[in-house]
Amino acid sequence: xxxxxxxxxxxxxxxxxxxxxxxxxxxxxxxxxxxxxxxxxxxxxxxxxxxxxxxxxxxxxxxxxxxxxxxxxxxxxxxxxxxxxxxxxxxxxxxxxxxxxxxxxxxxxxxxxxxxxxxxxxx
Amino acid sequence: xxxxxxxxxxxxxxxxxxxxxxxxxxxxxxxxxxxxxxxxxxxxxxxxxxxxxxxxxxxxxxxxxxxxxxxxxxxxxxxxxxxxxxxxxxxxxxxxxxxxxxxxxxxxxxxxxxxxxxxxxxxxxxxxxxxxxxxxxxxxxxxxxxxxxxxxxxxxxxxxxxxxxxxxxxxxxxxxxxxxxxxxxxxxxxxxxxxxxxxxxxxxxxxxxxxxxxxxxxxxxxxxxxxxxxxxxxxxxxxxxxxxxxxxxxxxxxxxxxxxxxxxxxxxxxxxxxxxxxxxxxxxxxxxxxxxxxxx
Numbered sequence: 001x002x003x004x005x006x007x008x009x010x011x012x013x014x015x016x017x018x019x020x021x022x023x024x025x026x027x028x029x030x031x032x033x034x035x036x037x038x039x040x041x042x043x044x045x046x047x048x049x050x051x052x053x054x055x056x057x058x059x060x061x062x063x064x065x066x067x068x069x070x071x072x073x074x075x076x077x078x079x080x081x082x083x084x085x086x087x088x089x090x091x092x093x094x095x096x097x098x099x100x101x102x103x104x105x106x107x108x109x110x111x112x113x114x115x116x117x118x119x120x121x122x123x
Numbered sequence: 124x125x126x127x128x129x130x131x132x133x134x135x136x137x138x139x140x141x142x143x144x145x146x147x148x149x150x151x152x153x154x155x156x157x158x159x160x161x162x163x164x165x166x167x168x169x170x171x172x173x174x175x176x177x178x179x180x181x182x183x184x185x186x187x188x189x190x191x192x193x194x195x196x197x198x199x200x201x202x203x204x205x206x207x208x209x210x211x212x213x214x215x216x217x218x219x220x221x222x223x224x225x226x227x228x229x230x231x232x233x234x235x236x237x238x239x240x241x242x243x244x245x246x247x248x249x250x251x252x253x254x255x256x257x258x259x260x261x262x263x264x265x266x267x268x269x270x271x272x273x274x275x276x277x278x279x280x281x282x283x284x285x286x287x288x289x290x291x292x293x294x295x296x297x298x299x300x301x302x303x304x305x306x307x308x309x310x311x312x313x314x315x316x317x318x319x320x321x322x323x324x325x326x327x328x329x330x331x332x333x334x335x336x337x338x339x340x341x342x343x344x345x346x347x348x349x350x351x352x353x354x355x356x357x358x359x360x361x362x363x364x365x366x367x368x369x370x371x372x373x374x375x376x377x378x379x380x381x382x383x384x385x386x387x388x389x390x391x392x393x394x395x396x397x398x399x400x401x402x403x404x405x406x407x408x409x410x411x412x413x414x415x416x417x418x419x
Contacts, residue, residue, distance in 0.1 A: 086271065093264040097307075100258055 010065040016058030023050025037108040041095050048091035056084040170200040191357050193369040193377035194284045202289070203382045207354035211338055214389060218331050221393040225324065228400045228408055257307050265307035272300040280387035284379040290386025297387060298394030305402050313399070320399050323392040330389030337381050354378075 023046055030043025063069075063077035102108055103118060110116055124132075159167065170192045192200035202210045280293025301313050341355035341364040349363020356378045358366035367378040 086268075089264050089267060093261055097257055097261045 006065040009061045013058040013061030013063075016061065017055045020051050020055030020058065023047065023054065027051055035112055036110060037102060038099060038110065041099055045091060045095045048087060048095075052091075053084045053087050056080045056087070060084070166197045167195075169205075170194050170197055192379070193357050193367075194379050196284055196286060196288075198287065199283050199289045199379050199383065203379050204354070204356045204377075207338070207356075211334065211354065214331065214334060214386065217390065217393060218327070221327065221396060224397055224400065225320075228403065261307050265303055269300050269304055272303070273297060276300075276387065276391065280383045281380070283383040284376045290383040291390050293383070293387040294390025294392075295394065297391030298398065301395045302398050305398060310399075310402055318395055318399070320396055323396045323399065327389050327392035327396065330385045330387070330392065333385035334382060334389065337378055337385065 027043050027045075027047030027050065030046060031040055034040045034043055057080070060077045060080040063073045063080065066073045066076070069076060103110075110119070169190045192204040194200035194204070276293045276297035276299075279288035279296055280290050283289035283293065301318050304313050304316075338354045341351040341362075342353045344364055345351040351362045351364035355362060355364050356367055357369065358364060367381070369377045
């Protein structure tokens, strides 16, 4: 039973690592193709969250079945989860600070613009 | 499609294919070796040779524990035990470098907060309000990360004799916490927490004092008889020093753990002093320095 759970977790983990690669590709494409700074920043965050946090959670799920690592697989699992949590906290904060500072300083034009509520609020 | 774009596309495809081949070979190979490689066994023999497994590799040595450094972390053992004097003087060089930079800002003793209190004299402009720093989100996350970074630096340093890491790495990581807080919150926050310049200088000096005392302890004990030498870690058959406490390959291992802790204090506080001095407003210390020039 436990072996079955481990195997299922291993394949879910592998899927998450693969999904991370897809997100990285999407983020890279977005970074190249998106029209202005703010949406490009959004693409960069896809690379950080989708491309780093999901694979790390995937590694954490794969770790219990890596028998050859011995007890160190639990260190691997813990380290992966902590790192994922840290990136979840830090990466959006970084992009938020960048976007906010850029918008306040008006260093990049929001072009093409559909709607900019922040600008309307500030007046 | 132009020729240039075709070449670019071909190059991208080739590099991706190469990367895929390299990565798949890396994953298909044997991940951790069950046997110890010769170089690894050589180092382990000198670091951790109280281990029975290592003694089996070198049965010809009758008393291997003479070279026992009580550490599974080769780098830490080499740095602090095998070429310890070198690291001791490196730490001293770092100490004097910080002393030099502090002496450049020598008349700065009061904190920024006290200076503002003197200037404003209970006026309505309270500089310590929440208006300082970046947005609420950044400030909250920085507060969380402040604690996390300190915990990570402690784990790097206190585990340095067992796993990669050590005092200097831990201290450098520790100094990131106040730097981040200065950038995201404000200098006032850092000073409020208690990380003032003179406190940090004291902690740093304390760290170096501990390192010096740890290095000299075996030598001082040598005057009582025996034949110990400076920075001795574990007991040797030709020296009478009983050695720093070590419980097998367990948690507390010889002098290396203590050296790492002291180095964490020295390096972390040293970098914090420099960051605090560098974020000082220019008009503040320039005024003090010009006053000094005016006196003469």
